[in-house]
Amino acid sequence: MAGIYVHIPLCGSRCYYCDFYSSTYHGNKDDLLKSICKELTTRKEYLKGEPIRTIYFGGGTPSQLRVMEIESILQVIKENYDCCVEEITLEANPEDLSLDYLQALKDCGVNRLSLGVQSFKPGDLQAINRRHTVAKAIESVKMAQQCGFDNISIDLIYGLPNQTLHDWQYNLQQAVELRVQHISAYSLTFEEGTMLTKMRDRGEIKEADEELSFEMFKLLRHTLSQNGYVPYEISNFALPGYESKHNSSYWNYVPYLGVGPSAHSFDGQSRRWNIANSRLYISKMAAGDTYYNIETLDTFTRYNEYVMTGLRKKEGVDIAVLETLFGKDLKEYFLRMIDTYIKEGKVIKDGQHYYLSEEGIFVSDYIIEELFWVE
Ligand code: SF4
Structure with missing residues (x-):
């Protein structure tokens, strides 16, 4: 069994902490989607006929696509791969979601949502330039539940600028009260070249000290385990039976195919990663040129x-x-x-x-x- 990761490098705005490859320019979206579909059809031998158990739309912000665009990618996968799909995850920004959109997503087979909530404090969201509001984050979880999604994950970040232990406790409490099935919680990292790192280097914000980060990590484990979440991976907590199948495959060294700009693939022996530039990815795909690097792992x-x-x-x-x-x-x-x-x-x-x-x-x-x- 294997998985397919589809990287959608489109975002509505750039978050200050993010170093994933994505762009706010959407003018080449149609060509991008065509290239992704072409990559899916040309690389169908990569997984050596292994049946596909999981599909993951990540990014970027896949919810910037229309549902019919997501559906057309799924259709290409169905036509070209042996599918025994148990889990289709889509990463979404709360701001993009409406009842109609969520219902259509569910109808096309998406059965797991991963929502980039990050914090339930308005000041935190502003500090990292998130596009959505706290109210919209809560509303989007409730709308998804109303549409029948019973496998919802939310992402949270701790160690944000000026965040106190009390703020973090509040965030965890809010997450627990929403009764989502899965929570991913990461400590903020200052990646090279991001806006947040520049702000820190200019002295405009301060990095959380080690002691506070440690206390936040302890509180995370304590609060979530008290509320029935199992820490099945250091940063990932799930109610029993709701562990991410796709991400668990990565951690269990199962091969996967990654398509789209900057996507990584692993076939058990080598890693391969696509060029992190949509314009070049599209033109190289069209010309039949090499659009990836490959490293055989010893x-x-x-x-x-x-x-x-x-x-x-x-x-x-x-x-x-x-x-x-x-x-x-x-x-x-x-x-x-x-x-x-x-x-x-x-x-x-x-x-x-x-x-x-x-x-x-x-x-x-x-x-x-x-x-x-x-x-
Ligand atoms: S929405 Fe996600 S991918 Fe886009 S900039 Fe923010 S964190 Fe990065």
Whole structure:
């Protein structure tokens, strides 16, 4: 089973923290969609006939498309791939949603929504230049529920400029009260070249200190677990049975095809990424030129990736799978390196699974790095 990721690099405005590839220029949308459909048809061998279990529209802002445009992409997938699709996710900006739009999305097969809420405090949304309001975010969740969506995820960010622990607690409480099935919560990162990083460097805003970020992370885990959400991955919390199938596949090292500008693909051995420029993507697709880069991953790089994603998951690393994928020597290396953390109580061994304890989760980056193979 495999997944398809469709990158829609269109946004209504640019958020100050974002370094994903997207543009507010929509003048080439038709050509862009044609190119995405062409890529889907020309790369149907990439997944070697594996049935498609999940489809994910990410971005950018896929809800900037009309539903008939989303439907036409789904149609191309259906016509060209062996589909046993269980989950179709669409990322959406609350500002784009109406009852009619949501109903049409549901009718065309989208069964999971991922809403970029980020915060329930108006000041936070302004500070990061989000397009939607708090009222619209709440309304969009309620409208989606009214239309029968029973698998809704919201994204939240903590460590925003001037955000207090009390503000974060308020955000978590609001999220819980909406009874969405899934919450992704990320600590704000200052990526190179973003507006927020420039503002920080000019001294206009301050980065949350480490201690506050740590307290926010603790509060996140505590509040969501108290309310029935399982932290199945470090930044992802779901009511039982509502874990993201698509993202879980990434973390379980399942191959996926990514189409559209800047989209990444993985076939089990190599990673391939498309050019992050819509104009060039369109012209190269039309001319039949190469529009991607490719890197074949050596065993050690794949091992490091597997350990990193594995330890971020609740069930941790499966040692039997690790041995099958990377051989006996790397298995023994892993066991040797992880032993210290088991003795310190930061990692728990349960049968063939090795996962971070509650204590280990708070120093996960350090432990993961220590387990990496370094030549
Ligand atoms: S809407 Fe999403 S992709 Fe677009 S700028 Fe904001 S965070 Fe980035």
